[in-house]
Structure formats: structure tokens, C-alpha cells
């Protein structure tokens with residue numbers, strides 16, 4: 298997606314894209330980071346921020362999941378736990394096909410980074426409260442592990458997700474054009490290979506309201522590290538693939554990294 302500043306426009310795009318979804322069910326759909334509000338500034342995001350379980354963004358996301366009968370990972374949206382809070386969390390919500398919210402992950406690693414692009418200085422922690430919890434959730438596909446964007450640079454989180462039983466990892470993202478061109482494919486493939494988990498990495502693409510440029514290349518990587526689907530550049534669209542968990546089990550049996558890690562864990566202490 299090239300998400301716009303206001304949720305209404307983004308919901309219209311999402312509904313349009315959902316019409317192209319494959320008919321097969323169960324189906325898992327992953328939206329990019331900041332899918333409902335991008336490039337509007339931190340003040341606007343704080344205004345839009347909703348209390349957990351309340352508000353129109355969450356209601357419309359639940360309705361989408363229900364209308365299309367899919368599991369929905371709603372990228373990230375700004376959530377707060379009480380109205381007095383100055384900062385919001387970049388929350389990734391998971392809805393089941395009945396529209397029930399079954400998990401919430403708050404982005405743990407915040408993008409306080411200098412990049413040689415037209416934004417120069419990214420200071421996500423100025424308006425975002427970092428998460429402090431590793432989150433997995435059971436679905437008809439197996440266990441989903443949740444991570445967001447900049448988290449992909451921290452393999453420890455992915456190890457923790459695998460240790461908690463993750464079969465599939467989702468990574469809603471908004472990588473910068475500059476860092477994405479250099480690192481995106483390598484990082485996503487590396488995390489999938491290391492943890493032998495399929496990885497669904499949704500992405501923002503193009504130029505946004507505030508002039509920010511995002512890299513795109515939303516992709517799906519299998520547990521062998523092969524890119525099995527990738528969005529065409531530079532337009533909005535879907536990348537879809539079917540996951541064969543028995544192949545993933547075979548990879549894990551053949552190269553038992555998780556077992557080997559457990560047996561040598563003490564080396565890192």
C-alpha cells in the first residue's frame with residue numbers, strides 16, 4: 298500500500314484490494330505498518346489513537362475480517378491504554394474470520410535512526426511507546442509470531458518467536474527506500490532461514506503525504522528462504538502464496554537448528 302494520511306481513504310484501498318483475494322479459506326491477510334494512517338505526523342496519529350477494543354478503526358478492521366472471512370493482521374495502528382497517555386503504541390492486531398481480535402503485539406524496537414534520505418532523522422520513540430512482550434497466537438494455519446518492520450534487524454526476537462512455537466512470522470513494514478534497497482530482501486530471507494518459519498512481510502511502497510519514500514517489495518518467504526511471492530513495483534497490490542507446512546516440518550527435521558540451539562544455549566549466557 299501507499300497509505301495516505303486519513304483512515305477512510307486507506308480503508309477504501311484495502312476493500313478494493315481484498316476483492317482480488319484468492320477464494321481459498323482459511324486465508325491469512327497481512328497489511329503493512331501504519332496501514333490506516335501514514336505521513337500525517339505524530340500529532341494526527343495521537344488524535345486517531347484508539348483505546349484497546351474501542352473505536353472506528355478497530356471496528357472497521359473487525360468488519361473486514363468478518364466480511365471476507367479471513368484472518369487479518371492489521372499492520373499497525375496507534376493504540377493507547379488511557380486517554381491521558383501522550384504516546385501511543387504501534388500495535389499490530391490479529392483478527393480471526395469472525396472478526397474477533399485474538400492478539401495484540403506492540404512494536405518492540407523503535408526506529409530512532411539516521412538515514413541518508415529526504416527525511417534524514419527518524420525518531421519513532423518521540424511519539425511511540427515501545428512494546429515489551431513477545432507475542433504468538435494460534436490459528437488454523439498453526440502458530441503466528443508477530444514482528445514489525447525495524448524488528449527484522451533483531452534476530453533475538455525471531456528466535457524467541459520460534460521458541461514459543463511460531464510456524465509463520467508476520468512482518469508488517471514500512472522500510473525506507475534507502476535501507477530497503479540495501480537490506481530488505483537479505484534481512485527477511487535470513488530471519489526465515491534461521492528460524493525455519495515462513496515469513497509474510499507486507500510493505501508500504503512509494504511516496505507518502507509527508508514526502509517519505511518507502512521501499513515496497515512486499516514479499517512472502519518460505520522456511521527454506523525462497524521468495525515465493527513478491528508485489529510488483531511500484532503499484533499497490535497483493536502478493537499471495539499457499540503454505541505447505543509439511544515441507545516446513547521436513548526442513549526442520551533435516552536441519553534441526555532449534556534442537557541444536559537448545560543443547561548449546563549455555564554458551565551464550
Ligand SMILES: O=C(O)CNC(=O)[C@H](CS)NC(=O)CCC(=O)C(=O)O
Nearest residue numbers: 331336408421446447471472473476
Ligand atoms: O512512522 C510511521 O507512520 C510508520 N512507521 C514507520 O514508518 C517505521 C518507524 S519510522 N519505519 C521503520 O521502522 C523503518 C525501518 C527501516 O526502514 C529499516 O530498518 O531500515
